Amino acid sequence: MNKTLNELLHPLNMQGDANINITGIQFDSRKITAGILFVAISGYESDGHKFIHSAIQNGAVAIIGEKDLQEKLSVPYVRVRDSREALSILANHFYDKPHSKHKMIGITGTNGKTTTSYLIHHILNHHGKSADRLGTVEYVINGNMRESSLTTPDAILLQQMLHESEDEYVVMEVSSHGLDQYRVHGPMFDYAVFTNLSHEHLDYHKDLEGYYLAKKRLFRCLKNEGKGIVGTYSSWGDRLQEELAEELIPSLSFGQTKGGESIYLKSYQTFPDVKLVIDDNGEEHIIKLNIQGEHNVYNALGSYICAREIGLSPKEVIEGLETFEAVPGRFEEVSIENGAKAFIDYAHTPDGLQYALKTAKECIERNLYHIFGFRAKRDPFKRAIMVEVSQNISDFVFLTLDDLNGTDKALMLAELRELSKPYENIVVIDDRTEAIAYVLSLLKNGDGMIITGKGPENYAEEYRYKTRNDKETILEIMQEKLLF
Numbered sequence: 001m002n003k004t005l006n007e008l009l010h011p012l013n014m015q016g017d018a019n020i021n022i023t024g025i026q027f028d029s030r031k032i033t034a035g036i037l038f039v040a041i042s043g044y045e046s047d048g049h050k051f052i053h054s055a056i057q058n059g060a061v062a063i064i065g066e067k068d069l070q071e072k073l074s075v076p077y078v079r080v081r082d083s084r085e086a087l088s089i090l091a092n093h094f095y096d097k098p099h100s101k102h103k104m105i106g107i108t109g110t111n112g113k114t115t116t117s118y119l120i121h122h123i124l125n126h127h128g129k130s131a132d133r134l135g136t137v138e139y140v141i142n143g144n145m146r147e148s149s150l151t152t153p154d155a156i157l158l159q160q161m162l163h164e165s166e167d168e169y170v171v172m173e174v175s176s177h178g179l180d181q182y183r184v185h186g187p188m189f190d191y192a193v194f195t196n197l198s199h200e201h202l203d204y205h206k207d208l209e210g211y212y213l214a215k216k217r218l219f220r221c222l223k224n225e226g227k228g229i230v231g232t233y234s235s236w237g238d239r240l241q242e243e244l245a246e247e248l249i250p251s252l253s254f255g256q257t258k259g260g261e262s263i264y265l266k267s268y269q270t271f272p273d274v275k276l277v278i279d280d281n282g283e284e285h286i287i288k289l290n291i292q293g294e295h296n297v298y299n300a301l302g303s304y305i306c307a308r309e310i311g312l313s314p315k316e317v318i319e320g321l322e323t324f325e326a327v328p329g330r331f332e333e334v335s336i337e338n339g340a341k342a343f344i345d346y347a348h349t350p351d352g353l354q355y356a357l358k359t360a361k362e363c364i365e366r367n368l369y370h371i372f373g374f375r376a377k378r379d380p381f382k383r384a385i386m387v388e389v390s391q392n393i394s395d396f397v398f399l400t401l402d403d404l405n406g407t408d409k410a411l412m413l414a415e416l417r418e419l420s421k422p423y424e425n426i427v428v429i430d431d432r433t434e435a436i437a438y439v440l441s442l443l444k445n446g447d448g449m450i451i452t453g454k455g456p457e458n459y460a461e462e463y464r465y466k467t468r469n470d471k472e473t474i475l476e477i478m479q480e481k482l483l484f
């Protein structure tokens with residue numbers, strides 16, 4: 001693809017040299033090749049403006065930045081108000097506004113984004129509608145899988161994938177970081193789904209208000225005829241719906257019914273199966289899910305309403321929901337012997353943990369053993385709350401390591417010991433795989449073990465057992481009878 005500098009700057013209301021041919025856009029100087037426009041970003045770890053010279057040496061033909069430069073460069077420099085915002089607009093125009101050829105569904109919220117995106121994607125695919133899915137687990141474009149590095153890809157990769165996609169629908173998770181950093185921008189979504197909001201990422205957003213406002217930005221990215229679908233089972237959803245109404249942004253709600261909704265949840269059960277009774281314009285429908293937990297009642301309900309808005313019939317949506325099998329590593333049962341049960345789950349927030357542990361407790365008759373840790377360099381303020389949640393629901397709690405993200409192991413272990421101090425039923429076992437082996441050795445008929453935090457992800461640390469993830473560890477220990 002090619003554009004002139006002038007063509008690219010036009011949407012920013014700026015002028016550039018029409019003779020400079022731009023062959024691509026890049027925000028990382030290390031990835032620059034000849035003909036590229038480099039966008040310098042003042043980042044959280046370093047400052048892209050420091051790498052302008054290196055970008056030019058690598059072939060950058062023009063630079064965009066948000067700072068005044070003291071020196072004159074050998075290529076044009078354009079100063080903008082906000083480099084990330086400019087990058088987003090530039091990427092959108094470079095790839096010819098690719099969102100306009102798709103029906104775009106953006107899903108935001110603290111928990112349930114991945115599950116909801118899988119459900120909607122499955123419902124669409126099940127009825128022969130081609131759809132992409134972008135999120136934490138993977139990016140699926142034109143039926144091909146790509147590894148996911150961020151829940152919401154950076155603005156360039158996102159626009160590039162939307163451009164490459166020949167699928168009719170795009171179902172994507174939109175994280176608060178993605179919204180705050182303009183990875184998505186402008187009126188690009190046909191539907192914006194909000195699942196819920198609770199304590200998470202306060203290291204980044206500072207407080208829940210800031211976190212909420214970042215999430216709310218998704219609704220400013222709705223196309224003119226776009227619609228919001230708002231989960232009101234967390235109190236933030238009620239506020240969002242009221243504010244959307246004030247701003248004349250059309251929206252539907254799901255969660256607790258307030259009356260007047262054309263589709264609402266009449267009742268549900270979570271055990272032994274998850275079943276929802278939905279009233280859809282006066283007709284009652286019963287839906288039986290293969291995924292467990294009260295949280296999935298709400299994920300299914302949000303997906304139902306979104307799919308109905310897209311134009312599928314109740315029968316089609318129900319068939320889609322009932323044939324959906326599982327999301328990798330989200331309340332996934334791993335088969336073990338002796339009548340006990342083992343689950344792995346991606347819960348990494350107090351709220352998510354509460355749902356996951358309650359679901360596990362419902363599935364077993366005796367004691368629940370919970371193994372988990374905390375990712376370093378991620379919201380430290382949620383840790384004590386998560387320990388309390390676990391301590392309240394589980395019978396035995398084992399704190400262990402999660403990803404250290406380059407930080408000191410001894411520091412994390414010291415924190416785990418400190419967090420466990422007030423409680424009698426909490427044990428710290430440094431090595432995650434040893435913690436799993438130990439708990440497996442304790443399990444009796446009717447007991448349950450749940451390991452949370454990593455879900456399907458591979459370990460980032462080296463542990464005693466050379467397995468790649470929690471599931472493999474359980475299976476290998478069971479197979480080899482490597483019990484203590």
Ligand SMILES: CC(=O)N[C@H]1[C@@H](OP(=O)(O)OP(=O)(O)OC[C@H]2O[C@@H](n3ccc(=O)[nH]c3=O)[C@H](O)[C@@H]2O)O[C@H](CO)[C@@H](O)[C@@H]1O[C@H](C)C(=O)N[C@@H](C)C(=O)N[C@H](CCC(=O)O)C(=O)O
Pocket residue numbers: 027028029030040041042043044045046047048049051149150151152153154155175176177178181
């Ligand atoms: C805190 C955060 O979100 N950081 C993101 C941000 O990094 P940044 O732009 O601030 O990068 P930086 O390292 O400070 O560098 C500044 C600039 O200098 C450039 N640079 C740097 C070095 C060099 O030699 N040359 C050069 O040009 C960098 O490319 C960058 O443009 O922008 C980058 C590009 O989009 C992201 O990769 C990066 O995500 C980091 C890796 C990250 O871990 N983010 C997480 C927290 C995140 O975004 N998570 C959410 C999901 C959260 C959830 O689970 O709900 C997600 O969407 O994945």
Ligand SMILES: Nc1ncnc2c1ncn2[C@@H]1O[C@H](COP(=O)(O)OP(=O)(O)OP(=O)(O)O)[C@@H](O)[C@H]1O
Pocket residue numbers: 109110111112113114115116136151173195196295296298299329330331345346347348351352353355356
């Ligand atoms: N609607 C929900 N409400 C509360 N907790 C939920 C909900 N849906 C899922 N969870 C819990 O959160 C965990 C993560 O679910 P999911 O991956 O769908 O959320 P997410 O928002 O995509 O999180 P991430 O972006 O970090 O992947 C699940 O394993 C479950 O424990």
